[in-house]
Amino acid sequence: MRDEARFHPPEPRSYGAVNWLGTWTLFMKEVRRFLKVYFQTIVAPVVTTLLFLAVFALAVGPVAAEVKGVPFIQFLAPGLIMMAMVQNAFANTSSSIIIAKVQGNIVDMLMPPLTGAEQAVAVALGGVARGVTVGCVVTAAMTVFVPVSIHSLGLVIYHGVMGSLMLSLLGMIGGIWADKFDHMAAVTNFIVTPLSFLSGTFYSIDRLPEGFHAFALANPFFYMIDGFRAGFIGQSDGSVAGGVAGIALANLVLALVTWRMLATGYKLKG
Secondary structure (H helix, E strand, O other), X not given: OHHHHHOOOOOOOOOOOOOHHHHHHHXXXXXXXXXXXXXXXXXXXXXXXXXXXXXXXXXXXXOOOEEOOEEHHHHXXXXXXXXXXXXXXXXXXXHHHHHHHHHOOOHHHHOOOOOHHHHHHHHHHHHHHHHHHHHHHHHHHXXXXXXXXXXXXXXXXXXXXXXXXXXXXXXXXXXXXXXXXXXXHHHHHHHHHHHHHOOOOOOOHHHOOHHHHHHHHOOHHHHHHHHHHHHHHOOOOOOHHHHHHHHHHHHHHHHHHHHHHXXXXXXXXX
C-alpha cells in the first residue's frame, strides 16, 4: 500500500479560466528574444530613423516652410518615430513565428497548455513591447536634434500602443500564413512598406491630388500616424476621433483573425 502511494501519478495541474503563468512565460520569452540582440532590434532602428531625419533636414534646408503651423522637421519627427515603432512591432512577431516554423520548433509554442487566445495575447504583446521600447529610445535620441513637445500624452500613448498592436497582429498573421522567408518578404515589401510610406509620414495629405487623398484616408496606417502626430503638435489631417475608433476596430478584426488561425492550427499543425 505504501509503495502504491509512493508511485501514484500526480494530479493534473489546474490553470483556471486563464493560464496566466503560461501566457506570461511566452510573453517574456518574446521580450527576452529581442532584448538579447538589442543592438540589432533597438539600436539599429534608432540609427536608421535618425538617418531619415538627417536626410530630410539637409534636403529641405533651414528655411523650410511650416506644415500645420510648425517647422517641417517637427512635423516630420512624430511620423518617423511611429514608423520605427510599427515596423519593429511587425518584425518581432513575424520573425518569431516564421523562424520557428522554418526551424521546426514551432511545437514549443503549440504543445504547452495555452489556448489560441493566450498564445495570441502573449506573442502580440511581445511585439508591442518591442515597438514601444524602440519608440521611447528613438524619441529620446531625437530630442537631441529636434525640439519635441507633447500636446496630448493620451493620444501619444494610445496611438503608440494601438499602432504597435496593429502591426504586431499583422506580423503574426503574415508569419502564420508564410511558408518561407520569401513569402514574409513579400508581405513586408508589398503591404507594410508601401502603406507606411504612403500614410503621410513625410508630408501632409492635404497636398495630395483628390484621388490620392481619398486613398490616404482609406489607409489605416494614416490614422495611427496622424493621431500620434496630433499628440505631439496638436494638429491633424483627419478626424482624430474617427481614427481612434478605426484603429480599435482594425485591431479587433486582426485579433479575431489571429485567434482563429492559432485556435485551428492553420499552417501550424501538420
